[in-house]
Amino acid sequence: MGFKGLQPILYGGREVWPLVEGGKGVAATNHASSGAWAAAGGIGTVSGVNADSYDDDGNVIPQIYHAATRQGRHEELIRYAIDGGIEQVKRAYDIANGKGAINLNVLWEMGGAQAVLEGVLEGTKGLITGVTCGAGMPYKLSEIAARHNVHYLPIVSSGRAFRALWKRAYSKVPELMAAVVYEDPWLAGGHNGLSNAEDPTKPQDPYPRVKQLRETMRAEGVADSVPIVMAGGVWALREWENWIDNPELGSIVFQFGTRPLLTQESPIPQEWKDHLRTLEPGDVLLHKFSPTGFYSSAVKNKFLNALVDRSERQIAYSKVEAGDHAVQLDVGVKGKNFWVTNCDRERARAWVAKGFTEALRTPDDTLVFVTPEERAEIRKDQADCMGCLSHCGFSSWKDHDDWSTGRLADPRSFCIQKGLQQIAHGGSIQDNLMFAGHAAYRFKTDPFYSNNFTPTVKELVDRILTGD
Numbered sequence: 001m002g003f004k005g006l007q008p009i010l011y012g013g014r015e016v017w018p019l020v021e022g023g024k025g026v027a028a029t030n031h032a033s034s035g036a037w038a039a040a041g042g043i044g045t046v047s048g049v050n051a052d053s054y055d056d057d058g059n060v061i062p063q064i065y066h067a068a069t070r071q072g073r074h075e076e077l078i079r080y081a082i083d084g085g086i087e088q089v090k091r092a093y094d095i096a097n098g099k100g101a102i103n104l105n106v107l108w109e110m111g112g113a114q115a116v117l118e119g120v121l122e123g124t125k126g127l128i129t130g131v132t133c134g135a136g137m138p139y140k141l142s143e144i145a146a147r148h149n150v151h152y153l154p155i156v157s158s159g160r161a162f163r164a165l166w167k168r169a170y171s172k173v174p175e176l177m178a179a180v181v182y183e184d185p186w187l188a189g190g191h192n193g194l195s196n197a198e199d200p201t202k203p204q205d206p207y208p209r210v211k212q213l214r215e216t217m218r219a220e221g222v223a224d225s226v227p228i229v230m231a232g233g234v235w236a237l238r239e240w241e242n243w244i245d246n247p248e249l250g251s252i253v254f255q256f257g258t259r260p261l262l263t264q265e266s267p268i269p270q271e272w273k274d275h276l277r278t279l280e281p282g283d284v285l286l287h288k289f290s291p292t293g294f295y296s297s298a299v300k301n302k303f304l305n306a307l308v309d310r311s312e313r314q315i316a317y318s319k320v321e322a323g324d325h326a327v328q329l330d331v332g333v334k335g336k337n338f339w340v341t342n343c344d345r346e347r348a349r350a351w352v353a354k355g356f357t358e359a360l361r362t363p364d365d366t367l368v369f370v371t372p373e374e375r376a377e378i379r380k381d382q383a384d385c386m387g388c389l390s391h392c393g394f395s396s397w398k399d400h401d402d403w404s405t406g407r408l409a410d411p412r413s414f415c416i417q418k419g420l421q422q423i424a425h426g427g428s429i430q431d432n433l434m435f436a437g438h439a440a441y442r443f444k445t446d447p448f449y450s451n452n453f454t455p456t457v458k459e460l461v462d463r464i465l466t467g468d
Helices: 031-039 070-096 113-122 141-148 159-168 206-219 237-243 270-276 302-312 342-353 372-383 416-424 447-452 457-465
Strands: 009-011 014-016 019-021 043-047 101-107 130-134 151-156 180-183 190-192 228-231 252-256 284-287 295-299 314-316 358-361 366-370
Touching: 019 031, 019 457, 031 043, 031 070, 031 101, 031 457, 043 070, 070 101, 070 113, 101 113, 113 130, 113 141, 130 141, 130 180, 141 151, 151 159, 159 206, 180 206, 206 228, 237 252, 284 302, 302 314, 302 366, 314 342, 342 366, 358 372, 366 372
Parallel strands: 019 043, 019 252, 043 101, 101 130, 130 151, 151 180, 180 228, 228 252
Antiparallel strands: 009 014, 190 295, 284 295, 314 366, 358 366
């Protein structure tokens, strides 16, 4: 028995601890971490987002793209993703050795999400217990799960989002919905489901929101035995004591995304693990730079600070003289049809004097000022786009119809595939995107990690079961 009488649950026909490893895309969780989590009796999660595959010697195959067009590279990306996903699931299943369960996590907003999901499920029959899926509204998740006879676990951030999914699709396949994941949009790492009605600077207590989600589920006839998985900000179970065995909430399962980063089996590079031990409260930033258009949470570093600074070097313009836009911009742009305020022209001249000599247009009729090196990198990354998202603000790619979002590519964003692939495979932890949940600062103060102790996944799960 675990902390405060925490009991195993029945999932996929076997008893497992109600502890889920959060799936972290682009190689931040892989077979080693998720297989070990399942072997420890929990639910391990293989990420199906650009997962690694290996050559005959066991080395990671670099995902290099050869096609001349984005559509061609997108097809290569899907192939890599399916091959990698199958490989990771098979290896995780072997490590689990009949214990716990293996889930697959996919981002609904990733490019070719449906094709990747179908391909991985087709190639791993009987190995995956359930599919978790968020970032967007994954309406088709239930019908894909039904085709492959696996459970599905939608990820939502509100009762309202769940109701929309249920009414449109999930009510037709209720028997395969194993749980509903509530992901706290203020505290979770990676992409967050903040709606336009919610203030990113004012976190809300998750308890009333999860209570409301349960009430919504009950109103739709979903049994209390279908768990809600609490994800985002979960560190120690003793802080969630009043959630366990609570009739208001029904069955609750806990998801850990950030803590499994610092384990022996965690595949992230050592430099990243070491950096996690140095974080202070406030070192994780909830920001809007992701090309998905979603808010996301990542560790503040040189890369993120440069994006913040870039957005601050921004002025609005008009194509014709209008209102306050009474003077012509004479720096950073070619041509004369950029009308700005007098004050903004002075700001622009000051930026140019500091070396930010290139003005790039954004989809919002503004200009951002960057160095020639930044401009060259932005243009190259946009040209190299391999269609890793269903809609990409940075490159204007869309994975269907005419392959374009119809909007100007946004230089305030970045190539997320490049940033995540590089950091996961040993690239600089200052110059790439480092996702983490907002509780990551606790590595520094939690005595479990003192004297540079790095637990195995089994030791971490055992520790969590004590309540700490």
